[in-house]
Amino acid sequence: MNQPTAYPAGPNHLFHYTSDFISFGSILGMLRRQAVPLLVAGGLGLFAGIVYLQTTPPTYVSLARVLIDDGIAKSVDEVSPLAATLQTDATIMSQTEILRSERLARAVVIKEKLDEDPDFTNPPASLLAKTIGAVRGVVRGVLSVFSFGGGAQIRTDTAAMHEARINLASNILQANVIVERSGRSNVIVVGYSSYDPALAQRITQAYADAFLADQLEANFDATERATVWLQERLATLRKDSQEAALAAEDYRAKQGLSVARGELMSEQRLSDLNAQLIVAQSEAAGALARAEQLRKIVEMGPDRAAENLAMSSAPDQGPALTEMRTKYLNLSRREREATELYGAQNTQAVAMRAELSELAKSIFDEAKQLAQASQNEYEVKHASEQKLRSSVESASGQNTDAQRSQVQLRELQQRSEALTNLYQTFLARYEQITQQQSFPIAKARIISEAMLPLRPSSPRTMVVLLATLMLGLMVGGAIAALNEFNERFFRTAADVRSAIGAKFLGYLPSISVEPSKSRRKGLRDLWKEWFAKAQEWKTIAIERVKIRLGLQAVTDAPSGRAPMRRPLFNEPISQRELMSIAIDHPYSIYAETLRSVRLASDVLLQETPCRVIGVVSALPGEGKSTVSSNLAAMLANSGLKTLLIDADLRNRKLTRMRRRSKGVGLVEAVIKGMSWREVANLDKRARVVFVPTLLNRRMPHTGELLASVGMRRFLDSAKDTFDYIIVDLPPLGPVIDAKAFAPFADAFLLVVEWGSTPRELVRSILESEPAISSKMLGVVLNKAEIKSLPKFGTTGSGEQFFERYAEYYVKSPENV
Known part of the structure; x- marks a missing residue:
């Protein structure tokens, strides 16, 4: 018992205890309090698992492994620009979808005649499946009662019934077939789940064989379709290539695009005119330079002109002028020497100066004539240059038109060459496909045959029991959590x-209080009395077990304590x-x-x-x-x-x-x-x-x-x-x-x-x-x-x- 202690009176000593911490002890307490719903729900879950195991027939799974081979024929794939390698995940997933397809299931049903096998179409069902089927039947019956209208007419002819049986068998086959990829490899696991192990093996092997046959048939059909398509395409390409070559030659002839030494005639003429124009420009420039030089010398006067001409090294002065220039230089040298030796008034020096004056006039006259001749020469050269320039411009225009025509001609030639190359490629591919059509290669092969299963794959006893137990405990836990959430007392x-x-x-x-004589005992009173007696019997039974096991003496309890007495007043x-x-x-x-x-x-x-x-x-x-x-x-x-x-x-x-x-x-x-x-x-x-x-x-x-x-x-x-x-x-x-x-x-x-x-x-x-x-x-x-x-x-x-x-x-x- 808690011992009372003094505490101050007043409102402040209330409402100050708060604790939201969930300890391990509180969790254990919750488990003790909610042990009944947990155990009951877990027991019900185990019971449901046992019922499921007893009412569910065992199923057997037979497996085969198919390898999507890397060494397949690639003739058809290389034609398509959207080809992809078989190692990609998309390709493996596509193969698994083919295995799950209705067409393949239908082929297996027809080959094995599964629609006529009662063990396949009417397998034994579990109690759960029967219950679900019964509920569905009741729902459909109710819906059919409330449905209005005549509905679709049901066909009863033999062909329709046979088709319906095949469709039913195909649906059952698709529902129980197992198709999955083995890790990240190119191996696909194919299997079938059935209540008959022999039937599971037979269907699995039939599925693998049907898949290989489908691959061969698909390759053969694809090769055949490619051959037909290539034949049509080759005829079209041959015709287009010839037409393109003829169009290019016709265009060349119309535009006069003749070729000599690898060049067009217009290009060769323009090249020659450009060379002549360059020479004419050079000669005109030289003539203009000589004429300008002589004109400037003449403008200086006789004395300066003679002196400048004598000192000039300009070429093309003529033999007369060259002789007079040499004579003028020698006479001028002698006059300077005489002047230096005998003085300026020397008779010989004076005579030499007079002779130099006459010679200067002669040089000046000759220079004027030479200047006029140079000017005439320049004008002739310039006229020739202008004429060549006009010829070049005319030839350039003609060459531009030819080049434009040449561009169009090149396009025609390129199209002709492309069509010719494509035709050669398709012709070679057609020859290869024609040779390979007689031996189509499958894209898959079986690496593990279907074996007869010796043990059932489901239901797994431990897995089912653990799953139902966990489900029951989860339900019990939810009920316990709800009870704890509602615990507000x-x-x-x-x-x-x-x-x-x-x-x-x-x-x-x-x-427990006795009811009054005027009131009869109700169900609640009877329940309390029964519960009190049950608790008393439980206590007595536990004590007896402890005594028999030697855990408690008849008169004394462990640790020297007296035997446990009832702390409650169980009797009313x-x-x-x-x-x-x-x-x-x-x-x-x-x-x-x-x-x-x-x-x-x-x-x-x-x-x-x-x-x-x-x-x-x-x-x-x-x-x-x-x-x-x-x-x-x-x-x-x-x-x-x-x-x-x-x-x-x-x-x-x-x-x-x-x-x-x-x-x-x-x-x-x-x-x-x-x-x-x-x-x-x-x-x-x-x-x-x-x-x-x-x-x-x-x-x-x-x-x-x-x-x-x-x-x-x-x-x-x-x-x-x-x-x-x-x-x-x-x-x-x-x-x-x-x-x-x-x-x-x-x-x-x-x-x-x-x-x-x-x-x-x-x-x-x-x-x-x-x-x-x-x-x-x-x-x-x-x-x-x-x-x-x-x-x-x-x-x-x-x-x-x-x-x-x-x-x-x-x-x-x-x-x-």
């Missing part, structure tokens, strides 16, 4: 502390006994929890001489009246003067259970100012003074009565006599009576029904009633299933060790 002390942060004072066990008790359990069974867990309540009040209210404790609950029916009566009886039997007041003016359950009164009660005392002695009754057995509530009709303002001055006077008069005043108040949820009484109470004891009262409801009520929550003495969980507490407690919590506490909780001293 108080189960343990940790729930009390985490939800409302209040002091937890203990558990009050669930007690009467309503009267229910009101005095604490004094009838002082060693029980019920009495121990009430002693914890007293200890908490002694610690919290130790300075208060007379303690007024209000007993409240959140909802009706949580057992607060029973707790109030037993708490008062326990206090009274411990030597404390105790007054018990039934203040639940709307539901006087405490008064109805005790059935003793003086004809007046609490209402009369408060209204008329009577003392407690005038309305109280003494329970001699419980030693409790009880004030009932007697009403002939319902009162609309009960809260005002409990908060009145008369109520205060009544309590003040009782405080002088009693140590404890236990007040049974109405529930907090539906009415405000407890809130109205709060100023008169020293503390409140909150009674919460175990596994029934929502946590959020209690939290919201206490948060909205600070006058009550600030005086909260603690919380007791009533009607607790003690045997189930370990399922809800976390690892290491007190709920996990209730079996070890059992020797302290017994019904009576005689059992010790």
Whole structure:
């Protein structure tokens, strides 16, 4: 049991426990709590798996392996520009689709006559398949009933029926055939699943053979189609090539594009004219240079002209001028020498200068004639140049037209050459295909023949059992998770502390009460009695097994502890006994929890001489009246003067259970100012003074009565006599009576029904009633299933060790 400790009164000590951490212990607790749905769902799953194994006939699978060969004929593929190698994934996938195709399945059906084989068309079905088929039949029947219109006419002729059987067999074959690629290789695994191993082998081998035959037929057909196409194409190419060659020659003749020495005639003429023009331009330029030079010399005058001509090295001056220039240079040299030797006035020097003057005039005259001749020569050369230039321009125009025609001619020649080359290529390919047509090569080969299966491939016992078990556990887990999600009630002390942060004072066990004589036992009562007896039988059986196995002595338990005694009152008790359990069974867990309540009040209210404790609950029916009566009886039997007041003016359950009164009660005392002695009754057995509530009709303002001055006077008069005043108040949820009484109470004891009262409801009520929550003495969980507490407690919590506490909780001293 939790030992009560002092804590400050006030609202601040509530609502501060929060923990969302999911520990391993909480998971184990959840598994213990939800063991029943988990085990039931797992058992149902195993049962379903066993039923499936027993009702499902075994199936056998025969496998063959086909290699898509790399060394296939490529004659047809090379013709197509969209060819792809067989090693690509797309090609392998295409081959697998061919194996799954309806055409191949139809070929196998016809070859093996599977449409006439009853073992193939009507195989044994499992119970699941029969059930699904029956459901489908019912749905189709219902839909046919509600369908309107005549529908399509059914053909009944022999050909149609035969076609329908073949289609049915093809569908069955496609549904059970196995086609898959072996890893990343070029090997395709082909198989068939059947209830007959021999039939599975026969169909698998037939499928592989049909695939090879289809490949050969496909290659042969493709080669034949390619040969026909190539013949037509060769005729077309031959005709187009000849027409292109003739068109090129006709165009050459029309445009006069004659060729000599590898060039056109127009190109050769233009080349010659360009060479002549270059020579003429050179000669005209030389003539113009000589004429300009001589003209400039003549413009300088006789003296300067003779001197310049004498000093000039210009060619083509003529023999006369050359002779005079030489004579002028020699005479001029001699004149300079004579002048230097004999002076300028020397007769010989003067004569030489006169001779030089005459010679200069002669040179000047000759220079003028030479200049005129050079000018005439230049004009002739220039005229010849202009004429050649005109010829070149004319020839250039003619050559441009020829070049344009040459471009068109080249296009015609290129087309003719391309058609000729294509014709030669197709002709060579046609010859190759013609030679290869007689031996078509298959693109695949069988590398593993179909074998007779010796063991069934399905259903696999362990796989089915594990799968159904896991499925059942998953369903059970979903149910368990839903149950845990819906778990919003108080189960343990940790729930009390985490939800409302209040002091937890203990558990009050669930007690079976005998039904009244006026009421027959219902199914719920019978179920509770049966469950209680089953729990008792279970405990006795476990103890007997432990004794037989030597795990427990007959008289002593392990570790020297006494044998485990029953902590619960399994047999039903009467309503009267229910009101005095604490004094009838002082060693029980019920009495121990009430002693914890007293200890908490002694610690919290130790300075208060007379303690007024209000007993409240959140909802009706949580057992607060029973707790109030037993708490008062326990206090009274411990030597404390105790007054018990039934203040639940709307539901006087405490008064109805005790059935003793003086004809007046609490209402009369408060209204008329009577003392407690005038309305109280003494329970001699419980030693409790009880004030009932007697009403002939319902009162609309009960809260005002409990908060009145008369109520205060009544309590003040009782405080002088009693140590404890236990007040049974109405529930907090539906009415405000407890809130109205709060100023008169020293503390409140909150009674919460175990596994029934929502946590959020209690939290919201206490948060909205600070006058009550600030005086909260603690919380007791009533009607607790003690045997189930370990399922809800976390690892290491007190709920996990209730079996070890059992020797302290017994019904009576005689059992010790």
